[in-house]
Amino acid sequence: MRELDPQAGAAEADAVAEAITLTRVDEVGAAAQPPGVVFHVVDEYDELGPEQVIAHDAVGIEISRPSELIAAGEELAANADADLARGQAELVEDARTRFLDTVEPLSPYVRRPPKATIPHYATKGGLFLGEGLGLFGALLWLGEVEWVAAVMGVSVATATLIAGLSGAEVKDLRGRALRHTDPKDLTDGQRKFAHLFAGPDSGWGYVKAVLYVSVAVALTLAVTIGTLRGVVDEPVVGIVFGTIGVAVSGASWLDSYFYADEIADLIARTRRALEAEERILAARARGTSWRRRAEARAEVSSLLREQGLRGQAAQHHMRALLARVLRNNPGVAGNGRASESAAIGQTARRSGGAK
Template sequence: MNPLTKIAQVTGLATTDSVIEHTMAAEQISLQRVDEAAAVPRPESVSKTWVENEYDQLEAEQGPLWAAAGIEASRPAELAAAGLMRAAEGADHLAAGHEQVVDAARDRYLTTTEALSPFRRRAHGGKALHVCAKGALVLGDAVGVTLLGINIGDYPVLAGLMSISAATAAVISGLIGSEIRVLRDTRRRQFDIGLLTDTQKRFMHLFSGTDKGAKVIKAVVGVSTAAGLLIASAIFAGRAELEGAMTGLIYGGIAAAVAAGSFLESYAYADEIADQIDNAEHAYEKELARHQRLAGAGTLRDQAKRLAEAESIVREHDQRGEAAMKRIRSLMYGILRRSPGVVGHGAASEPPIGRINRAGGPQ
């Protein structure tokens, strides 16, 4: 039975009693003015009336009654949380284990930034400009090759695909400029090992001033140069055959300029120090995003919401039970107040301990 219904049956009060109702009832109570105030204490021969015992039991009933109601009301949320327990434990284990990965990525980022930031040359945000420049070079070169393919009788689709391939090859041939810039910067950063800080010694290869792959880079430069020349020569030959040598020279020169422009852009963009810092930052941000996904897993969120709901319901019923107990006690006092002829106007006061009467003895 609902506790409020039980109180209503015992007291005859409506279950919608509120502060306003109690306020209105209190306004009806007045204290009459008399010449002399007199109150009769409770008879010492009656320690407790039956009605007081009855209402003591009713008061004691409210706590367990409301607690049971709280358990009943919170049972669906607790069952739902229990059903999510295994999945939530697994998600929590993954999130807790991933904290070490996040910490390691953060330490790497902080260490890399502390050691290398003084030597960074490329500004933040340069990557977007780099990508845009390469895309513009590929697009511009592809247009010229596509027109050439169409003019010599190729299908437009095939000519377009071939042009993209050729333009990409021309731009990639210019990427070797970044390797040459890295080699130059490495030699320029050559340091006495003893002058490096402890964090910088972790990146000693960036300050050694030597690169054992210089011969390989020279070979790659030769291949890249040959690729650019072959593409420019092919465009020159095709245009010269169809439209004359001057037109072939113009379009061939443009193709060669695309490869050269890609080389120069790569040379200007290359910064091994900035790459190290940006890669560490990207790795840290990636692990942070992954950890947020793990920590915010749906099972963890749903279980937490269910547990919070169950706890809130139990607390609410506990408070209602405490309020009901006080209400029952106040009703009992009301009965006693209306029965002064039986129980007096109040409990008899006890004399202060150690009080001495006029006769000199203890009272």
């Protein structure tokens, strides 16, 4: 079967139209198209116009077929990705609601400075290095194996910092005492966090136990480090290093106390939860299956729309060629359409001629 090429067909139609000659049947010329006569060329071009539309539609289907196959092949995976993305969007909305419900009633009670995190961890890091390296050097002087000295130095430095973490518990109790509000005076948003406004509870006894353990750990480490340095150097040096050990534990405690903020931590947790859900949603939205399907469908739609417009243009071109044929043969077809008054009861054809 001959392959249809609309562009080639239109070009060929131009040449054919130029060569068409209507045979005269009467030596008398006419100024208007003769009434009651339907030229065969009119019927011909009336069919050529729709042919161009159909041919262009067929070409559009042909060239868009690969994209249609891609879209069909990605259908199942794309639907699954879309379902996951919709479910994740609901989780993001829930996380955003929790974050906003937390920020609005609690943000006035945040006491931690906005940029306190970096100094806090820098302080902890400095205390850790100082304590660990001090013990590491003393163990090396005693002839300990290097890796054993390093591990023990890290352990002692970690224990010293942990002993100071009890300062955060004390700060939380202090914060609740400052925020203490009668339940009847709480706003609707604050009632969801009534425990943060209830004041100190019966847990103070447990906090005191933690403080006692922290003090015991700090003193034990100070005595150990002081004794070790006293053996390596002078007893006075041991006292100095033991005192430094106590100071490090105390500094860690103070750092934990000043950095602790129960309200700020709660808001930060809800913000991180929201950001985590948003990252998952963004990853879902970047899924390749639904994107390939959407691109393929868009390409199919664009190609079909383009070929449809080209077909309409070709149909109009056929009508123009019919007019050209009639114009090139005025001796037979006349110089224009007959007016309505000249052919009563006849309907003028849009493409020329009467019917």
